[in-house]
Amino acid sequence: MPGPTTAQVLLKALGTTVLVKLKGGREVRGVLRSFDQHLNLVLDEAEEVKSNKTRKLGTIIVRGDNVVLVSPTT
Amino acid sequence: MPGPTTAQVLLKALGTTVLVKLKGGREVRGVLRSFDQHLNLVLDEAEEVKSNKTRKLGTIIVRGDNVVLVSPTT
Amino acid sequence: MPGPTTAQVLLKALGTTVLVKLKGGREVRGVLRSFDQHLNLVLDEAEEVKSNKTRKLGTIIVRGDNVVLVSPTT
Amino acid sequence: MPGPTTAQVLLKALGTTVLVKLKGGREVRGVLRSFDQHLNLVLDEAEEVKSNKTRKLGTIIVRGDNVVLVSPTT
Amino acid sequence: MPGPTTAQVLLKALGTTVLVKLKGGREVRGVLRSFDQHLNLVLDEAEEVKSNKTRKLGTIIVRGDNVVLVSPTT
Amino acid sequence: MPGPTTAQVLLKALGTTVLVKLKGGREVRGVLRSFDQHLNLVLDEAEEVKSNKTRKLGTIIVRGDNVVLVSPTT
Amino acid sequence: MPGPTTAQVLLKALGTTVLVKLKGGREVRGVLRSFDQHLNLVLDEAEEVKSNKTRKLGTIIVRGDNVVLVSPTT
Numbered sequence: 001m002p003g004p005t006t007a008q009v010l011l012k013a014l015g016t017t018v019l020v021k022l023k024g025g026r027e028v029r030g031v032l033r034s035f036d037q038h039l040n041l042v043l044d045e046a047e048e049v050k051s052n053k054t055r056k057l058g059t060i061i062v063r064g065d066n067v068v069l070v071s072p073t074t
Numbered sequence: 075m076p077g078p079t080t081a082q083v084l085l086k087a088l089g090t091t092v093l094v095k096l097k098g099g100r101e102v103r104g105v106l107r108s109f110d111q112h113l114n115l116v117l118d119e120a121e122e123v124k125s126n127k128t129r130k131l132g133t134i135i136v137r138g139d140n141v142v143l144v145s146p147t148t
Numbered sequence: 149m150p151g152p153t154t155a156q157v158l159l160k161a162l163g164t165t166v167l168v169k170l171k172g173g174r175e176v177r178g179v180l181r182s183f184d185q186h187l188n189l190v191l192d193e194a195e196e197v198k199s200n201k202t203r204k205l206g207t208i209i210v211r212g213d214n215v216v217l218v219s220p221t222t
Numbered sequence: 223m224p225g226p227t228t229a230q231v232l233l234k235a236l237g238t239t240v241l242v243k244l245k246g247g248r249e250v251r252g253v254l255r256s257f258d259q260h261l262n263l264v265l266d267e268a269e270e271v272k273s274n275k276t277r278k279l280g281t282i283i284v285r286g287d288n289v290v291l292v293s294p295t296t
Numbered sequence: 297m298p299g300p301t302t303a304q305v306l307l308k309a310l311g312t313t314v315l316v317k318l319k320g321g322r323e324v325r326g327v328l329r330s331f332d333q334h335l336n337l338v339l340d341e342a343e344e345v346k347s348n349k350t351r352k353l354g355t356i357i358v359r360g361d362n363v364v365l366v367s368p369t370t
Numbered sequence: 371m372p373g374p375t376t377a378q379v380l381l382k383a384l385g386t387t388v389l390v391k392l393k394g395g396r397e398v399r400g401v402l403r404s405f406d407q408h409l410n411l412v413l414d415e416a417e418e419v420k421s422n423k424t425r426k427l428g429t430i431i432v433r434g435d436n437v438v439l440v441s442p443t444t
Numbered sequence: 445m446p447g448p449t450t451a452q453v454l455l456k457a458l459g460t461t462v463l464v465k466l467k468g469g470r471e472v473r474g475v476l477r478s479f480d481q482h483l484n485l486v487l488d489e490a491e492e493v494k495s496n497k498t499r500k501l502g503t504i505i506v507r508g509d510n511v512v513l514v515s516p517t518t
Contacts, residue, residue, distance in 0.1 A: 002162055003181025006188045006209050014076055019205070022142060023172070023214070024097070033077025039211055040080050046145070057093070060145040061080050063113055063138075064211075066097070068170060071194070071208040088224055096290060098245070107225025114228050120293070131241070134293040135228050137261055137286075140245070150310055151329025154336050154357050167353070171320070171362070187359055212359075216318060219342070219356040236372055244438060246393070255373025262376050268441070279389070282441040283376050285409055285434075288393070298458055299477025302484050302505050315501070319468070319510070335507055360507075364466060367490070367504040384446055392512060394467070403447025410450045416515070427463070430515040431450050433483055433508075436467070 010035045013072040018043070021068045026050070029073070030060065039064035084109045087146040092117070095142045100124070103147075104134065113138030158183045161220035166191070169216045174198070177221075178208065187212030232257045235294035240265070243290045248272070251295075252282065261286030306331045309368040314339070317364040322346070325369075326356065335360030380405045383442035388413070391438045396420070399443075400430065409434035454479045457516040462487070465512040470494070473517075474504065483508035 004012070010032065018032045020041065027050070030043030041062040047054045078086070084106065092106045094115065101124070104117030115136040121128045152160070158180065166180045168189065175198070178191030189210040195202040226234070232254065240254045242263065249272070252265030263284040269276045300308070306328065314328045316337065323346070326339030337358040343350045374382070380402065388402045390411065397420070400413030411432040417424045448456070454476065462476045464485065471494070474487030485506040491498045 003190060003192070005182050006184065006190055009190055009207060009209055021174075024099070024142075025172070026095075026142070028143070034079050036080065039209075042077060042080055042083055044077070057143075057145045058147070059083060060143045061083055061113075062143045063141050065139070065213070066142045067211050068172075068174070068214045069176070069205075069208045069210045071205045073206070098247070098290075100243075100290070102291070108227050110228065116225060116228055116231055118225070131291075131293045132295070133231060134291045135231055135261075136291045137289050139287070140290045151338060151340070153330050154332065154338055157338055157355060157357055169322075173320070187357075213361070215359050216320075216322070216362045217324070217353075217356045217358045219353045221354070246395070246438075248391075248438070250439070256375050258376065264373060264376055264379055266373070279439075279441045280443070281379060282439045283379055283409075284439045285437050287435070288438045299486060299488070301478050302480065302486055305486055305503060305505055317470075321468070335505075361509070363507050364468075364470070364510045365472070365501075365504045365506045367501045369502070394469070394512075396465075396512070398513070404449050406450065412447060412450055412453055414447070427513075427515045428517070429453060430513045431453055431483075432513045433511050435509070436512045 006039075007037075009072065010070070013070075017073045019071040019073055020062060021071075022062070022066045023068055024066075028057070028060065028062065030057075032072075033059075036064070039067045039070070041067070041070070081111075083146065084144070087144075091147045093145040093147055094136060095145075096136070096140045097142055102131070102134065102136065104131075106146075107133075110138070113141045113144070115141070115144070155185075157220065158218070161218075165221045167219040167221055168210060169219075170210070170214045171216055172214075176205070176208065176210065178205075180220075181207075184212070187215045187218070189215070189218070229259075231294065232292070235292075239295045241293040241295055242284060243293075244284070244288045245290055250279070250282065250284065252279075254294075255281075258286070261289045261292070263289070263292070303333075305368065306366070309366075313369045315367040315369055316358060317367075318358070318362045319364055320362075324353070324356065324358065326353075328368075329355075332360070335363045335366070337363070337366070377407075379442065380440070383440075387443045389441040389443055390432060391441075392432070392436045393438055394436075398427070398430065398432065400427075402442075403429075406434070409437045409440070411437070411440070451481075453516065454514070457514075461517045463515040463517055464506060465515075466506070466510045467512055468510075472501070472504065472506065473498075474501075476516075477503075480508070483511045483514070485511070485514070
């Protein structure tokens with residue numbers, strides 16, 4: 001029996017913190033507020049994580065075609 | 075309840091300063107004047123930020139497919 | 149006589165552990181829960197494998213256009 | 223109130239010098255003669271700028287999908 | 297007189313071992329089981345070849361847009 | 371008044387030598403024989419230019435999506 | 445008077461040896477057997493050329509979107 005689709009996993013993750021790995025090795029983390037079919041994301045309280053340092057970014061829009069993977073952290 | 079879409083976040087940011095991270099590590103900052111569905115952006119009073127140095131660019135057009143993320147700074 | 153298609157191989161792998169090689173050299177492993185025609189994947193109990201170290205990621209969504217190859221491990 | 227679109231900024235810049243940043247770090251400068259919806263550009267009196275050296279190129283066609291940003295310099 | 301098309305070469309190679317060169321320098325080898333018009337491939341008894349070392353991967357799906365070239369080895 | 375379009379510049383350059391900069395830093399030079407809307411080019415008497423050395427290539431076809439810029443040299 | 449199109453150059457090169465430069469610096473050489481509008485190529489008696497060493501590959505399929513340029517060698 002197939003499991004949840006990409007959209008179902010993201011729907012369930014709305015309002016929770018997700019880890020997003022981007023092309024080129026960047027990583028951001030934030031509360032998922034919305035997404036679309038291109039995997040464009042809106043994150044709140046976002047922060048960039050780079051070699052154990054974090055930089056607060058507030059609300060961000062992530063362009064879907066840079067996303068490598070999304071991981072709900074809860 | 076889902077949050078604002080990408081377009082709604084950008085609409086709200088019109089006239090305010092946004093930080094834009096580009097592919098290849100470049101970063102620009104400027105006042106968002108307009109955007110379209112490809113995430114093409116027009117920024118005023120833009121400046122490029124590179125290793126703590128800034129370079130004033132004035133009005134710029136950013137091609138959407140180079141955008142990694144957009145962060146309204148207010 | 150041609151063998152199974154990409155979709156047939158993935159269908160058969162649902163519920164089992166797959167190894168996914170991503171662009172840029174990243175590798176993740178996890179239980180395949182779903183996939184679509186773009187090779188977007190949902191993996192459970194996923195972990196990233198980097199130079200013999202693993203990092204647990206839980207459930208993840210992998211964007212299809214970063215996938216280089218998928219290997220069912222059973 | 224939204225500002226000028228990408229096309230409006232370019233229309234206004236016709237006949238003036240623009241700075242164009244390209245993927246891979248290249249930069250060219252020249253008088254904007256025409257553009258299309260793909261951001262293909264025709265520049266006159268163009269020159270490439272690389273680490274403070276310039277190389278005269280005359281009239282050039284820039285392929286839009288290499289453009290990172292365009293900055294009217296006036 | 298033109299020779300065989302891409303599809304004809306692959307059809308003839310079904311069931312035989314092919315060498316596949318991927319973007320980024322990776323190389324895999326395996327028995328071709330199926331392919332589609334995007335050059336997505338299913339390989340059996342696949343192994344990755346890296347600087348004279350091989351790693352057995354079993355059955356794999358190769359995403360077509362990472363393929364640089366395919367070489368039937370017989 | 372807008373200037374010549376990309377196609378008009380290339381039409382005028384038919385039969386003359388053009389410099390073509392390619393992605394990844396490659397440069398070729400040759401007599402432009404034809405082009406299409408994707409910026410695929412046919413060049414005669416082409417030569418590759420790499421760090422002040424040239425290599426004669428004869429007639430070549432350049433795939434448009436590797437073209438960064440085209441510069442008629444006359 | 446415009447010269448031959450890309451397709452005409454390739455048609456004329458069928459059955460002769462062509463040099464193909466690929467993205468990432470790879471180079472292959474072989475007898476052109478067929479091509480399509482995406483510049484997918486079938487080469488016979490192909491060999492990869494890397495820093496003056498060659499490796500025989502036999503018949504190969506080259507995926508068009510990796511092709512930078514094609515040069516008929518006769």
